[in-house]
Amino acid sequence: MNEAAVIRRAREQMAARVARDIPEGACVNLGIGLPTMVANFLPKDREVLLQSENGLLGMGPAPAKGDEDPDLINASKQPVTLLPGGAYFHHADSFAMMRGGHIDICVMGAFQVSATGDLANWHTGAPDAIPAVGGAMDLAIGAKQVYVMMEHLTKSGESKIVDRCTYPVTGLSCVDRVYTDLAVIDVLPEGLRVVELVDGLTFDALQRMTGVPLLPPAPTK
Amino acid sequence: MIDKTVSTAAAAVADVHDGATIMIGGFGAAGMPAELIDALIAQGARDLTIVGNNAGNGEIGLAALLKARRVRKIICSFPRQVDSQVFDGLYRAAEIELELVPQGNLAERIRAAGAGIGAFFTPTGYGTLLAEGKETRTIGGRDYVLEYPIHADFALIKAERGDRWGNLVYRKTARNFGPIMASAAKCSIAQVRAIVPLGALDPEAIVTPGIFVRRVVAVDVADKAPRRAAAP
Numbered sequence: 001m002n003e004a005a006v007i008r009r010a011r012e013q014m015a016a017r018v019a020r021d022i023p024e025g026a027c028v029n030l031g032i033g034l035p036t037m038v039a040n041f042l043p044k045d046r047e048v049l050l051q052s053e054n055g056l057l058g059m060g061p062a063p064a065k066g067d068e069d070p071d072l073i074n075a076s077k078q079p080v081t082l083l084p085g086g087a088y089f090h091h092a093d094s095f096a097m098m099r100g101g102h103i104d105i106c107v108m109g110a111f112q113v114s115a116t117g118d119l120a121n122w123h124t125g126a127p128d129a130i131p132a133v134g135g136a137m138d139l140a141i142g143a144k145q146v147y148v149m150m151e152h153l154t155k156s157g158e159s160k161i162v163d164r165c166t167y168p169v170t171g172l173s174c175v176d177r178v179y180t181d182l183a184v185i186d187v188l189p190e191g192l193r194v195v196e197l198v199d200g201l202t203f204d205a206l207q208r209m210t211g212v213p214l215l216p217p218a219p220t221k
Numbered sequence: 222m223i224d225k226t227v228s229t230a231a232a233a234v235a236d237v238h239d240g241a242t243i244m245i246g247g248f249g250a251a252g253m254p255a256e257l258i259d260a261l262i263a264q265g266a267r268d269l270t271i272v273g274n275n276a277g278n279g280e281i282g283l284a285a286l287l288k289a290r291r292v293r294k295i296i297c298s299f300p301r302q303v304d305s306q307v308f309d310g311l312y313r314a315a316e317i318e319l320e321l322v323p324q325g326n327l328a329e330r331i332r333a334a335g336a337g338i339g340a341f342f343t344p345t346g347y348g349t350l351l352a353e354g355k356e357t358r359t360i361g362g363r364d365y366v367l368e369y370p371i372h373a374d375f376a377l378i379k380a381e382r383g384d385r386w387g388n389l390v391y392r393k394t395a396r397n398f399g400p401i402m403a404s405a406a407k408c409s410i411a412q413v414r415a416i417v418p419l420g421a422l423d424p425e426a427i428v429t430p431g432i433f434v435r436r437v438v439a440v441d442v443a444d445k446a447p448r449r450a451a452a453p
């Protein structure tokens with residue numbers, strides 16, 4: 001494969017690509033880290049309700065410098081704002097929104113996604129690692145659609161899409177769609193269907209880099 | 222006359238016993254009852270079990286309680302943060318026990334305790350390390366894990382305003398665990414920015430009705446430097 005011809009998506013481009021798939025009116029939870037960036041790319045003319053696990057719905061952008069309020073933060077504990085119409089609520093209500101199936105889409109980062117949509121994103125399993133789970137397991141099983149954003153390969157070049165997760169799982173068969181720097185892939189009952197390849201990348205080249213069999217993009221009718 | 226107001230944070234936590242289970246509100250620094258925790262450190266109770274979302278930030282509040290070696294065990298969802306160095310050190314030295322709970326299960330176990338629920342089936346955590354050894358059941362084609370309530374001897378929470386009946390309103394995302402912890406502990410203690418006369422709180426807007434609150438103490442936060450907005 002001619003690597004030079006493949007245009008990998010930068011993190012901002014991945015975030016912009018996810019934002020394109022979030023429809024008008026959706027209630028969305030953006031996980032900590034890379035997914036938080038998706039908010040920056042939602043079109044201004046599209047009304048999307050962002051939920052944050054720590055008790056707000058209708059989250060707005062970061063405040064202007066000097067306007068930060070330590071009582072108004074997001075799941076990453078960064079200062080945010082509340083849009084007109086937004087609401088505050090306690091933690092049991094917040095997680096009822098997730099577990100109860102009221103969140104349309106959540107976007108999370110991942111260490112690994114399996115061929116059947118198992119998600120691993122909370123713990124490396126390393127003996128010296130301090131585990132922390134937060135709301136990841138609740139989102140994984142609760143949101144109607146679970147989108148994952150991650151690099152396609154690890155730093156050492158191994159596929160993060162795997163036959164079975166080797167890291168401890170967050171949830172079983174919960175991921176619906178994976179956005180990587182190389183492709184967009186749907187997790188379907190029949191397998192992993194490639195929806196989109198970045199410019200310059202062929203299906204065969206993507207398959208060679210990916211740890212499990214992929215289905216080619218469905219022919220357009 | 223019912224009067225749940227207490228004049229000082231020290232008086233509010235004076236009867237906390239060694240070995241107590243204490244819920245501490247807050248998500249990071251938002252909603253953390255720092256003045257009540259400072260009073261608890263000064264009071265000296267030890268061998269405590271702490272229930273909260275995090276395991277302390279920086280060197281203040283819960284982190285300071287940990288640093289004073291008063292905590293035997295912590296039940297929380299997200300101990301590891303960029304500024305959780307106090308917890309990290311104790312954990313690596315095996316000087317503190319950790320029960321890690323998915324955040325929604327933590328909230329619901331607290332809520333269940335306050336609501337008199339004996340146990341509940343939740344889909345969260347099914348098939349993961351955090352459900353190992355727990356009873357499971359398939360209900361309507363979906364897999365669930367049996368989880369039990371978390372009761373506490375005390376809850377230390379932070380609210381914005383309260384009255385002498387213990388009614389509370391909160392401020393923005395500082396609400397987080399406050400309302401459910403208030404209902405789950407035998408003795409719930411709220412620090413507030415201001416105590417207001419009965420009737421001053423809009424009854425349509427009271428978040429925690431006073432029945433769930435045992436003590437209310439006003440703390441003077443005016444002379445405190447603004448809290449640093451915590452990094453992620």
